[in-house]
Amino acid sequence: MRDVLFAIGQISGVNVVVSPDVNARVSAVLQNVTGDEAIQAIVDAAGLTILKPLRAEGATTVFLQAPVNINSATAREITDRFGVSREIAGLIVETQPARP
Numbered sequence: 295m296r297d298v299l300f301a302i303g304q305i306s307g308v309n310v311v312v313s314p315d316v317n318a319r320v321s322a323v324l325q326n327v328t329g330d331e332a333i334q335a336i337v338d339a340a341g342l343t344i345l346k347p348l349r350a351e352g353a354t355t356v357f358l359q360a361p362v363n364i365n366s367a368t369a370r371e372i373t374d375r376f377g378v379s380r381e382i383a384g385l386i387v388e389t390q391p392a393r394p
Contacts, residue, residue, distance in 0.1 A: 302332050316342065365390050 296312045303310030306329020320339045324332050362375050369383040
């Protein structure tokens with residue numbers, strides 16, 4: 295059953311994680327159903343439970359970059375961080391306040 299759930303998940307784009315403790319056997323004939331519906335039918339027939347993911351559906355993972363002090367950054371740091379051209383980064387560096 296685990297292999298069937300994984301296969302349905304892979305085909306339908308559903309991330310499936312099955313506990314190693316699950317070893318039920320189920321027979322089912324499914325026609326014209328979505329991947330979600332097929333997984334739900336198999337889970338119901340086996341008496342299992344689907345745990346909802348901890349993060350909200352459609353949520354985006356954001357990786358935070360540390361702030362850059364534009365008044366002391368090098369032209370390369372500005373180009374790498376903000377994706378501006380070397381010329382623009384050079385102009386920014388030229389206009390930085392004098393360092394003590």
